[in-house]
Amino acid sequence: MQPANPNEAVHKQSLAALSIAAIGVVYGDIGTSPLYTLKEVFNPAHGISTSHENVLGVLSLVFWSLLIVVSLKYVVFIMRADNKGEGGIMALIALMQRVVSTDSKLRWPLLMLGLFGGSLFFGDGLITPAISVLSAVEGLEIATPAFKPFVIPIALGVLGGLFFIQRKGTATVGILFGPIMIGWFLTLGIMGVIKIFQYPAVLQALNPMYAANFFIEHKMHGFLALGAVVLALTGAEALYADMGHFGKHPIRAAWFLFVLPTLLLNYFGQGALLIQDPASAANPFYNMLPDWALYPMVGLATLATVIASQAVISGVFSVTRQATQLGFMPRMDIVHTSAREIGQIYVPVMNWAMLIGIVALILGFQSSSNLASAYGIAVTGTMAIDTILAFVVVRGMWKWSWAVTLTGMLFFLSIDLAFFSANSIKILQGGWFPLAIGLLVFTLMTTWKRGKEILAERQASASIALLPFLRGILDHPPIRVPGTAVFLTTNPDGVPHAMLHNLVHNKVIHETVMLLTVKVKDEPWVPETERVIVESLKNEFYRVTIYYGFKDEPDIPLALSRIKIKGNEFNLLETSFFLSRETLIATKVPGMAIWREKLFVSMARNGSSATAFFHIPTNRVIELGTQVEL
Structure with missing residues (x-):
């Protein structure tokens, strides 16, 4: 029998397929949280006993936290604040810059806040793989203490193998992610x-009064328990950040229909076990299992945590590329590992930096319980920043009243800050590590952004105005040689330094000259029809502007191949690309502190070349040096 609406059937089929794919990619982090959340809440060091009332109180906290923070805040609300389908902290920063005017006093503090939130993501990206894989492998200790000396080497081996295969791409193994994670959640x-x-009374924890009574009974200890409860929420931002890959509807469907119910069932099952057998608190997840199922579950849990780690690694690569495009990081070598999926990328520098950081974490902290003391501070900080930026964006985009905007922001922000405050005591116990990583990345990003601004100012002040220069060429024409010369410049109104050097040294100008400027818009994708703008100047000079989104792949020859000059198509074989290679010198001239100028010079020196970044064939490139004092 034919469906009443064939398009509806196709839509349902694609929704189901995308939802399954989302389960494999988006939910790995939050899906592996049951491995360690309740274990850490009832860690003897925290002083919370496994009494009947305490277990129900903690379960109630977990339940309502998942409902309010993940379901209501992220899945229902924040996912509506998308940048043409894209989400994540970088998308929020781009949207904020669009809705907050350049002369607003709030623009700079909000930009710095957003950058710090993005920086914290890198610290979280180190801890997630370490704690997830380590907690999975620790199940071997439950089987027999004889395995304890092998837990760390096995975890390091698993993670090392994961990072070593990144350069090969994950498209092949990625096909298995969905089915494995579905098996995991089931x-x-x-x-x-x-x-x-075995103990249905545990469902009483659905009543929020148990959470309230838990706080009343334990006061400060109850509040500090939030520092462990937040482990159930780790990975919440991934729902928003990965929205561009799958769309909001598949992510929402997968969450409400499958992921959330199975997570809650497991947490309540662990609670039932803890009430019946308080001694199982040492590792309630693995103690739920019969002996025969322990080893298979360790294997499945390890696979699930590897998938969760892969999602985080891919997320770091994606955020790095977005930050580079938006001008917050220097150009880096980016390898596309899939001819079909533009999102499948590999960033060598970040890959090996993450591996070094994760190995240091595991060797330094030795166990998932110790790592849990470092986990949460970066997550809750990012959550609070997401809340602030999201409400700034929706105020500007949806024109909500100030009363509604402030009420909503204060409601969610009070919850975020409660979690952040509870985690703040972890700073001396290990929470300093993600904060230190976040501060380092923040310093690098702000230094690079400010350094590029100073560099542009210095170059603009020393450059010659373009239009008078063109009039001078008309009056005193130099020798014109066949072919096209493309001069890359960040200042479309000035004469590129490379052009001046070429004219001074070679005494010639090509018959066709393009002054090319690349600009990145604060949106993820730019349509091909809006990619290139060509402005005809005098004497066969053309001002060309190429626009990219912060998730587009810059490819200058490809963009130029789609334009025509004087009715002729662009011919790469008759074109030379002229680039200025700046030698930067740190000085005491007002701009940045001297140590930041030296840092900027070092970053510029070690960044990837424009030739590779823009996919310009090296045999068509001529580089001319220039010296700039910062």
Whole structure:
């Protein structure tokens, strides 16, 4: 029988396929949280006993936190604040810059806040793979203490292998992500149902009064327990950040129909076990299992945590590329590992930096419990920043009243700050590590951004105005040689230094000259029809502007191949690209502190060349040096 609406059937089929794919990519981090969340809440060091009332109180906190922070804040609300379908902290920064005017006093503090939130993501990106894989492998200790000396080497081996295969691409193994994670979540749900049937009274924890009574009973200890409860929420921002890959509807469907129910079943199952057997608090997740299922579950959990780690690694690569495009990081070598999927990229510098950081974390902290003391501070900080930026954006985009905007922001922000405050005591216990990484990345990004601004100012002040220069060429024409010369410049109104050097040294100008400026818009993608703008100047000079989104792949020859000059198509074989290679010198001239200028010079020296970044064939490039004092 034919469906009443064939398009509806196709839509449902694609929604189901995308939802399954989203389960494999988006939910790995939050999906592996049951491995360690309740284990850390009832860690003896925190002083919370596994009494009946305490277990129900903690379960109620987990339940309502997942409902309010993940479901309501991220899945329902923040995912509506998308930048042409894209989400994540960088998309929020781009949207904020669009809705907050350049002369507003709030623009700079909000930009710095957003950059710091993006920087914290890198610290979180180191801890997530370390704690996830380590907690999975620690299940071997439950089987027999004889495995304890091998836990760290196995975890390091698994993670090392994961980072070494990044350069090969993950498209092939990525096909298995969805089915494996579906099996993982189904197993979580089944484990929980079995234990809930043994003690159905655990479902009383759905009542929020148990959470309130928990705070009343334990006061400060109850508040500090939020520092461990927040582990159940880690990965919430991934729902928003990965929205561009799958769309908001598949992510929402997967969350409400499958992921959230199975997670809650497992948490409540662990709670039922803790009430019946308080001694199982040492590792309630693995203690839910019969002996015969322990080793298979360690294997499945390790696979699930590897998938969660892969999602974080891919996220770091993606944020790095977006930050580079938006001008917050120097150009880096970016390798595309898939001819079909533009999102499948590999950034060598970030890959090896992450591996070094994760190895240091595992060797330094030694166990998932110790790592949990460092986990949460970066996550909750990013969550609070997301809240502030999201409400600034929706105020500008949706024109909400100030009363509605401030009420909503204060509601969510009070929850975020409660979690952040509870985690702040972890700073001396290890929370300093993600903060230090975040501060380092923040310093690098702000230094690069400010350094580029100073460099542009110095070059503009020393450059010659373009239009008078062209009039001078008309009056005193130099020798014109066949072919096209493309001069890359950041100042379309000035004469590029490379052009001046070429004219001084070679005494010639090509018959066709393009002054090319590349600009990145604060949106993810720029349509091909809006990619290139050509302005005809005098004497066969053309001002060309190429626009990219912060997720587009810059390819100058490809963009130029789609334009025509004087009715002729662009011919790469008859074109020379002239680039200025600046030698930067740090000085005490007002601009930045001397140490930041030296840092900027070092970053510029070690950045990828414009030739590789813009996909310009090296045999068509001529570089001419210039010296700039900062």
